[in-house]
Amino acid sequence: MSAAAEPAGPRPRRLTLSRVGVYVFLVGASAFFLLPLWAMVLTSLKPMSEIQQGDLFQLPHTPTFAAWSRAWSHACTGLACNGISVGFANSVKILVPSVVASIALGALTGYALAFYRVRGGNLVFAILLVGAFIPYQVFIYPLVRIFAWIGIYGTLTGIVVIHSIFGLPFMTLLFRNYYSSLPRELFNAARVDGAGFLGILRHVILPMSTPIVIVAVILQVTGIWNDFILGLTFAGLANQPMTVQLNNVVATTQGTVEYDVDMAATILTAALPLAVYLVSGRWFVRGIAAGAVKG
Amino acid sequence: MGAVSIRDVSVGFGAVNVLSGLSLDVADGEFVVLLGASGCGKSTLLNAIAGLIEVSAGQIWIGGRNVTWAEPKDRGIGMVFQSYSLYPRMTVEGNLSFGMRIAGKPADEVAKRVARAAGMLHLEPLLARRPAELSGGQRQRVAIGRALVKDADVFLFDEPLSNLDAKLRNELRVEIKKLHLELGSTMVYVTHDQVEALTLADRIAIMDRGVIQQFAGPREIYRRPANRFVADFIGSPAMNMFDGALEDGGRRFASPQGSADLSAYEFAGAARPARATMGVRPEHVAIGPAPAGHAALSGKVSIVEPMGGETVLWADCAGKPVSVKLDGETKAKPGDDMTLHFDPAEASLFDAASGARL
Numbered sequence: 001m002s003a004a005a006e007p008a009g010p011r012p013r014r015l016t017l018s019r020v021g022v023y024v025f026l027v028g029a030s031a032f033f034l035l036p037l038w039a040m041v042l043t044s045l046k047p048m049s050e051i052q053q054g055d056l057f058q059l060p061h062t063p064t065f066a067a068w069s070r071a072w073s074h075a076c077t078g079l080a081c082n083g084i085s086v087g088f089a090n091s092v093k094i095l096v097p098s099v100v101a102s103i104a105l106g107a108l109t110g111y112a113l114a115f116y117r118v119r120g121g122n123l124v125f126a127i128l129l130v131g132a133f134i135p136y137q138v139f140i141y142p143l144v145r146i147f148a149w150i151g152i153y154g155t156l157t158g159i160v161v162i163h164s165i166f167g168l169p170f171m172t173l174l175f176r177n178y179y180s181s182l183p184r185e186l187f188n189a190a191r192v193d194g195a196g197f198l199g200i201l202r203h204v205i206l207p208m209s210t211p212i213v214i215v216a217v218i219l220q221v222t223g224i225w226n227d228f229i230l231g232l233t234f235a236g237l238a239n240q241p242m243t244v245q246l247n248n249v250v251a252t253t254q255g256t257v258e259y260d261v262d263m264a265a266t267i268l269t270a271a272l273p274l275a276v277y278l279v280s281g282r283w284f285v286r287g288i289a290a291g292a293v294k295g
Numbered sequence: 296m297g298a299v300s301i302r303d304v305s306v307g308f309g310a311v312n313v314l315s316g317l318s319l320d321v322a323d324g325e326f327v328v329l330l331g332a333s334g335c336g337k338s339t340l341l342n343a344i345a346g347l348i349e350v351s352a353g354q355i356w357i358g359g360r361n362v363t364w365a366e367p368k369d370r371g372i373g374m375v376f377q378s379y380s381l382y383p384r385m386t387v388e389g390n391l392s393f394g395m396r397i398a399g400k401p402a403d404e405v406a407k408r409v410a411r412a413a414g415m416l417h418l419e420p421l422l423a424r425r426p427a428e429l430s431g432g433q434r435q436r437v438a439i440g441r442a443l444v445k446d447a448d449v450f451l452f453d454e455p456l457s458n459l460d461a462k463l464r465n466e467l468r469v470e471i472k473k474l475h476l477e478l479g480s481t482m483v484y485v486t487h488d489q490v491e492a493l494t495l496a497d498r499i500a501i502m503d504r505g506v507i508q509q510f511a512g513p514r515e516i517y518r519r520p521a522n523r524f525v526a527d528f529i530g531s532p533a534m535n536m537f538d539g540a541l542e543d544g545g546r547r548f549a550s551p552q553g554s555a556d557l558s559a560y561e562f563a564g565a566a567r568p569a570r571a572t573m574g575v576r577p578e579h580v581a582i583g584p585a586p587a588g589h590a591a592l593s594g595k596v597s598i599v600e601p602m603g604g605e606t607v608l609w610a611d612c613a614g615k616p617v618s619v620k621l622d623g624e625t626k627a628k629p630g631d632d633m634t635l636h637f638d639p640a641e642a643s644l645f646d647a648a649s650g651a652r653l
Contacts, residue, residue, distance in 0.1 A: 194368030
């Protein structure tokens with residue numbers, strides 16, 4: 001044996017067979033999930049004449065953004081042909097108040113559940129969680145009737161209320177678990193200092209909530225943006241979100257199917273959640289873990 | 296006006312009763328330490344005084360008012376927590392003034408009181424910093440300052456020094472004692488550290504399993520422990536305990552290690568059971584031939600522990616290890632045979648069955 005066998009310094013790293021296997025699997029899985037996106041981008045950049053030749057993964061000979069601008073401002077959704085930009089505006093109008101309202105509500109209920117040992121609080125929380133597992137479809141008809149009776153069916157208010165209600169269980173869970181991990185003594189100190197229910201939340205707890213608020217914003221932005229069925233049912237014709245309009249674009253056919261426009265519209269609709277995932281992957285994973293691990 | 300009176304208070308968490316029917320009276324301006332091992336209910340009692348835990352029975356009076364149902368802020372208390380509990384997103388000044396700002400006090404009064412508390416605790420250079428930028432000792436001084444600012448009648452301390460290293464602990468202990476002398480406010484202080492208790496307290500309440508075992512001054516607690524629990528808990532090394540029996544109607548104590556003449560011992564009660572335990576503090580044991588009236592033991596030195604200023608010597612006396620506290624200059628070595636002696640009048644006798652002092 002040579003003297004090199006004496007261990008010293010960092011342990012040498014060797015590429016083992018299992019390590020190679022892991023890499024092969026990871027590359028394969030990435031390709032599996034990325035290929036559709038790749039095909040969509042390519043198709044959206046091709047003129048129809050190239051698309052009709054069939055080869056899905058062929059790079060475009062004459063790349064053009066014409067389909068993108070058509071999708072944005074001229075594509076037909078049903079009878080109107082103003083493009084998907086109308087849906088984008090509607091989605092933003094729904095998104096902003098819904099995200100703010102659902103997070104504010106979730107922070108409030110999570111705070112109450114974590115710090116105030118309200119009698120029956122855990123029962124309410126359990127019911128809330130069970131509610132989160134019942135499929136949406138069960139609620140839709142009764143909620144439509146209730147909202148119609150109140151007079152907010154088919155309005156912006158209606159869809160914001162709907163998103164706040166359906167966001168409540170998970171937002172509550174998220175904030176409750178985060179607040180349970182904060183030291184209780186801090187809350188006690190604020191009580192001795194004389195702060196009340198909302199005072200403690202506003203001055204002590206919320207300033208410490210930045211990480212979990214970021215997580216909640218990510219989850220709610222992607223969730224509400226991607227929503228289809230609630231928007232379709234409750235938003236009303238004037239407020240249809242981008243997802244619903246995308247469906248209309250794809251479903252509306254006069255003559256040939258405009259694959260390039262469909263693809264461009266789809267990418268445009270998916271752009272916002274995609275951007276959120278890419279920018280905030282680390283926070284997103286943290287949000288999943290916060291919801292899943294700590295009961 | 297800051298007398299605290301706890302009257303027949305019970306606290307339970309579900310089926311577990313942490314405190315049941317506990318009473319304690321703290322005089323105005325007194326420094327009382329609640330001392331006990333973790334889980335003895337001392338923090339629970341403090342939180343009940345603060346109003347952070349609801350009592351299931353009994354009353355709590357502060358400054359002559361029944362505050363049993365009052366909110367913590369309405370009890371006239373200031374509290375210091377073990378983990379500092381500073382508001383992390385506020386500066387030191389923000390932490391100190393938070394309570395007064397919430398109460399809507401005028402800005403000039405807030406500034407005046409913050410300046411006074413900061414001055415007392417030497418916090419002036421730190422006022423603009425966030426808690427994260429402070430050391431442990433500084434954080435705890437801010438936490439004390441936050442309690443001071445309120446001008447409370449009663450200050451509650453929940454193990455305030457436990458998170459600090461030994462040197463800082465000694466420094467802050469002295470500061471807290473000085474503060475008490477300056478302010479003259481009532482202070483209730485929870486700790487598991489007997490040195491803190493003995494040095495700070497006017498009176499110590501030693502607790503075990505939710506019951507106050509003895510409530511007396513540090514000297515009384517140390518020299519005349521009310522029962523075996525107190526005797527064991529206070530003192531380091533622990534009191535030497537000899538199991539034996541009372542003879543001659545209580546005039547003599549006999550054990551396998553030797554016998555002691557009890558004619559100088561002050562019995563606490565009339566009862567003289569047969570089985571008893573004699574406790575002797577290590578510093579009351581001396582080496583050398585026994586003078587008249589002293590009890591003598593013979594033993595072989597097993598371990599010598601030099602501690603700088605003093606030396607603790609462990610001797611094996613008829614199979615029982617006995618600790619002796621001597622000055623730092625002793626020349627005893629392991630293996631030496633020697634005679635030990637002590638004055639029975641300085642010892643404590645306990646009922647072997649109940650543990651109560653005799």
